[in-house]
Amino acid sequence: MNDNENKAYYTRELTAWYQRGNRDLPWRRSRNPYHIWVSEIMLQQTRVETVIPYFNRFMEKFPTIDALADAPEEDVLKAWEGLGYYSRARNLQAAAQEVKESYEGKVPDTPEAISSLKGVGPYTAGAILSIAYNKPEPAVDGNVMRVLSRFFLLEDDIAKPSTRGKIEKLARALIPAGSAGDFNQALMELGATVCTPRSPHCLVCPVMERCGARLEGRTDELPVKTKAKPPRPESRAAAFITDAAGRLLVRQRPQDGLLARLWELPHVPLSEGGREEASREADKRALRERLAAEDGLRVVPGEWLTDAEHTFSHLRWDMRVYRGRLAHEPGEPEALPPAYRWMGRDEMGSYAFPNLFLRIIQGEAEAAAGREARA
Template identity: 70%
Template sequence: MEIQPQAITDERKAFYAKELLQWYRASNRDLPWRKNKDPYRIWVSEIMLQQTRVDTVIPYYNNFMDKFPSVEALADAPEEEVLKAWEGLGYYSRARNLQSAVREVKEEYGGIVPDEPVAISSLKGVGPYTAGAILSIAYNQPEPAVDGNVMRVLSRFFLLTDDIAKPSTRIKIEKLARSLIPEGAAGDFNQALMELGATVCTPKSAHCLPCPVMEHCSARLEGRVDELPLKAKAKPPRPEIRAAALIVDATGRLLIRRRPQTGLLARMWELPQVALPEIALLEMALPEVALPEVTTGTPSGVPVVTAAATEGRSRAAGDASANALAAGLAAADGLRIVPEEWLTDAEHTFSHLKWDMRVYRCRLAAPAAAVEELPPGYAWMGPGELYRYAFPNLFLRIINEFGPAQE
């Protein structure tokens, strides 16, 4: 580790641990998962807090604990209910892994969350950070819990210049963090590190004046707080143009589709939608042009939108994406639809992917008698049944604005 030789000394370590612990015990936040040390409650909170802010988690956590207050309750719940309780929180594999791991705890450990590093680390969704957090907070074991906060805070105090985006750096900082844990105070100390990072020593601006350890902080003493921690830039998300179909039948039911078992948004519900082929991308880039009114089908039998696209979008672009949507759903699922009206564009950025989605109001092309025979994975969602299906936020917003009333 590239550090100043004088930066890490027993004296500085002792100062750091003592001051930080005292600060935390005097001023820590009152959070719902701090009511008691129930390992299950700590566990759920740590999973929810992965890559997610405290303020976002709190309402989800309270609702989740109401619905699934114990290992037993969560183990016995239907998966759809768990996903529904996670709806909008993101990283949905966390929910599936959590329930899977809780079921293992019920079956293999008699419902008691294990208190040994090897056992707890073997549970699905429990990595090095979460294992350390549960062991230290619930069982007060002297295990480090190194998250982004801890890497930032320690990088600054001890002037560590390793790239915190690299996995190897986390390993090194874990060793340092382990050596800092005060006797008998692992839980409070680990939380103190994170609390400092979340409330004082924040990424963009280190608020040094209220910091309990500023007096001996190496980065501050060297005037290098703004440079640390060192972190490699992430790759920008890959753009993808898509089109979605909002289809409501005569009784006000919305046509929805369940996503695959694995991958992006696994097992969540969505509007039927496709990625647009390159040809559509090309046409969308065209300037507005005058086109003859098209009222009949294309050679491939795919219907063409007759209403001119609105909102500054060119006629060519609207037709191209709507046609690609109809062709795509026919090819992928055997679902025959007729696009009727452009509704809106929805942009959504994932960590690694950026969707630019056109949404069309469509109708089924199938004869009325065949409408009940849907392709596999498809379902009709009746009015007021939104509570039964788990959607990612992107689709929730579209459904709430343009879908049938949910009362």
């Protein structure tokens, strides 16, 4: 069978499979480009099951592009809290503002215009254009590169930009006239539910009969992908400080960079020697000295509270948390450095915290409730 016949088979069978039935996802219930756009941004590095409740709440709070464009950034970040990768939320709002100002609130329907929006890369542009507007544009992400690599026995390293370009060209050639949205969603659906990274469900695959990787017993080998560098571990110590009213001392992160403008517990990096070599007394000394030197905050760290960790794409924070108090003298004014404030538990619902600190704060709240119940 020649290559063109193989491509025609793949397109026909996969599209028919998707049209016979697929997952009922809230963003698939209309062709609204705003809904599709938000869902695709949320789905980057996040599982569908996690995204669904976030998507529903986000649409309830920001039902239109204008509503998102006009919202305070703090509200947008709070609605995003727990999804991580907060730059996605900021870029989404910035792009919504551009759509409101330059396109009268309507998501543009050309590759050039939509690709110019902040945070909209080739995959997101292709997904919106094909699903919302039925334009014959490919939408190639990791799932799509995997399923096409297996079926067509592609042995190029999918971590290389040149390979993505080749697969985008192939995907474009496969798109059927008039069914671009269904075909691209079929590719996504196949990668998410059948042609999974490990232990693919080949026996229920709609294109199994001619899948090159299955026929040659190479599904475990494909796609070819060089391993990324593991996240760099970084040990840190944090201070958990409350006042007489039970408010928690928090600070806002800088305007730019990692987790920009989110709220967190005061914390400092520890020496390169690592957690194994660093005693708790060394942790406390680092907390005391570095918070005083860098923020002008004088603290007295106390007992160890908990350990927690969080992995970013390039970095892993190993956090050791200590209770503490401020080191002001009796009668001395308790002025806080810039970016610091006392925050009551009832206020935290209005401010966005990274997942790591949410877990620490919520864990301590649950422990405190347990102590009260036992008292």
